[in-house]
Amino acid sequence: MGSLRKILPEAVSEAVEEAFLGKLQAKIFAGADNLVLAVRAVEAVYANAGVETIRRAFAESWAEAGKERAKAAGDNSLRSLCSTIEQICIGSHEWIKLEDSDTRQAYRFTRCMWAEAFRELKAENIGFWVLCQGDASLASSFNPMIKFSRTKTLMMGDDCCDHVYYLRTR
Numbered sequence: 001m002g003s004l005r006k007i008l009p010e011a012v013s014e015a016v017e018e019a020f021l022g023k024l025q026a027k028i029f030a031g032a033d034n035l036v037l038a039v040r041a042v043e044a045v046y047a048n049a050g051v052e053t054i055r056r057a058f059a060e061s062w063a064e065a066g067k068e069r070a071k072a073a074g075d076n077s078l079r080s081l082c083s084t085i086e087q088i089c090i091g092s093h094e095w096i097k098l099e100d101s102d103t104r105q106a107y108r109f110t111r112c113m114w115a116e117a118f119r120e121l122k123a124e125n126i127g128f129w130v131l132c133q134g135d136a137s138l139a140s141s142f143n144p145m146i147k148f149s150r151t152k153t154l155m156m157g158d159d160c161c162d163h164v165y166y167l168r169t170r
Contacts, residue, residue, distance in 0.1 A: 036121050105164070136148040
């Protein structure tokens with residue numbers, strides 16, 4: 001999963017897709033590099049208080065994004081959330097869907113261009129709170145009955161990210 005060919009209106013060759021993904025990867029790296037430089041500059045001046053302020057801002061942003069995406073989808077079901085996440089991840093991530101039911105969706109992500117960029121920058125901690133920590137907030141703000149669990153992340157050097165989204169049983 002994760003091929004751009006699934007979302008493009010016309011068929012493209014593997015070479016075109018690879019070229020596009022190369023450009024996407026370069027842009028992701030540039031964005032991650034700029035973010036790391038900014039966080040480290042704030043940290044140099046304001047120490048942990050500055051970094052914590054940035055971290056909180058990202059957490060709030062993920063929570064707001066969940067609400068906005070649910071509203072845009074017009075459906076805050078578990079399937080709708082996971083469909084939205086899959087659309088976000090096409091191109092920059094590779095994954096296998098392990099479970100697919102109305103009450104539980106599980107994935108094994110085997111590639112994340114963001115993790116690759118932050119690891120290359122030796123800034124996995126920044127990448128983790130900028131991106132990975134937002135997964136739970138996005139899910140719960142999309143629908144408060146949706147929960148999220150994960151025990152591994154590519155960002156922190158694991159062989160995969162094991163995402164599980166499930167409906168809370170009252």
